[in-house]
Amino acid sequence: MQIVDGVEALIPSIRAFRQQIHAHPETAFEEVITADLIAEKLISFGLEVHRQIAKTGVIGVLRRGDGPSIAFRADMDALHIAEANTFDYISKVSGKMHACGHDGHSAMLLGAAQFLSTDPSIHGTLVFIFQPAEENEGGARVMLEEGLFTKFPVDAIYGLHNWPGLAVGQIAVTAGPLMAAFDTFELEIQGRGAHGAMPHDSVDPIYIAAQVINGWQSIASRNVNPSDAAVVSVTQIHAGDTWNVIPANCHLKGTTRSFSPAVRNLIEEKMQVIAQSICQGFGATATFTYQRRYPALINSPQEAQIAKQAAARVVAKAQVVNDPQPSMTAEDFAFMLEKKPGCYVWLGNGSSAQGKNLHSPKYDFNDDILPIGISYWIELARSCLGS
Ligand SMILES: [Zn+2]
Numbered sequence: 001m002q003i004v005d006g007v008e009a010l011i012p013s014i015r016a017f018r019q020q021i022h023a024h025p026e027t028a029f030e031e032v033i034t035a036d037l038i039a040e041k042l043i044s045f046g047l048e049v050h051r052q053i054a055k056t057g058v059i060g061v062l063r064r065g066d067g068p069s070i071a072f073r074a075d076m077d078a079l080h081i082a083e084a085n086t087f088d089y090i091s092k093v094s095g096k097m098h099a100c101g102h103d104g105h106s107a108m109l110l111g112a113a114q115f116l117s118t119d120p121s122i123h124g125t126l127v128f129i130f131q132p133a134e135e136n137e138g139g140a141r142v143m144l145e146e147g148l149f150t151k152f153p154v155d156a157i158y159g160l161h162n163w164p165g166l167a168v169g170q171i172a173v174t175a176g177p178l179m180a181a182f183d184t185f186e187l188e189i190q191g192r193g194a195h196g197a198m199p200h201d202s203v204d205p206i207y208i209a210a211q212v213i214n215g216w217q218s219i220a221s222r223n224v225n226p227s228d229a230a231v232v233s234v235t236q237i238h239a240g241d242t243w244n245v246i247p248a249n250c251h252l253k254g255t256t257r258s259f260s261p262a263v264r265n266l267i268e269e270k271m272q273v274i275a276q277s278i279c280q281g282f283g284a285t286a287t288f289t290y291q292r293r294y295p296a297l298i299n300s301p302q303e304a305q306i307a308k309q310a311a312a313r314v315v316a317k318a319q320v321v322n323d324p325q326p327s328m329t330a331e332d333f334a335f336m337l338e339k340k341p342g343c344y345v346w347l348g349n350g351s352s353a354q355g356k357n358l359h360s361p362k363y364d365f366n367d368d369i370l371p372i373g374i375s376y377w378i379e380l381a382r383s384c385l386g387s
């Protein structure tokens, strides 16, 4: 392990910041206190600070004469989860917690900004992006719609996420797809209600929903090429109120995941056709809606190579996990990678046992990785902007 000289000295204040925002989690587009704290610190480091892009987003710009322009991004938002930990900096906000480690991501990027603000070896422009609303709401997309890269033109962009299950001291990097496209769907089946003892009088939407769900499961197994990845998950079924009445309606909701645009199109098209034709066949009507949420996260080859080299200078080459198996989870940094070349990596957060997984009420960001993440950002800055 090669923690950059001078980083350890920053850790006490960076850890204190991390635990402070862990105790005060704020969810999508409401990261007001978090953004104030970040802006205050960036100003104290001498950076140019811009506020209120995508409501609560904060941008810090470090200008060092001529040279390339590179962006580093961290997310700031928490989740609607009631924390089940017992340490003293546990969430003070009922029903909200930093269960994805975005407190740690913001802290590490702040540490890097602090260090780089006095590092004479870089030439060019560094744009530090503190993004709101990564979870579900697509804060990255909103930042882009509000002109992020017009106001702050950059040549490339980098991001990272802590990764439970990957050992502390390991960084996983790949060129190409790393995280999946994420979409949501809803189906309203309108049948005809009847007495539970007289099914022949009904058009039973629950029975029809069962056929539709089975039909949808054939998409991944029968339509998608087996060498491509696809997930169709029905995660909600709502129908009926009592034991002996067949209801008139059944409402289904769920999510799909894919990597390639062709598979994504195929899933949407097949779900629509299967829902419509099965419902029609049974005499019910189907109202199907499909919403495209986040695209797949795809790293560009050249920037992935730069990220691998920067990671190897911190954690040693043997600890860089090359080309990990992609995850079917999603990440809105994908929107930024649609606009700019760049690379997003996973930073080992240690064991995921005993509930220490992302989005678990027992999760906590591992403060032992603060110096590793900060050193990675610094080495990346030196790779991209070094003299
Ligand atoms: Zn998350």
Ligand SMILES: [Zn+2]
Pocket (backbone or CB within 6 Å): 100, 101, 102, 134, 161
């Ligand atoms: Zn996250």
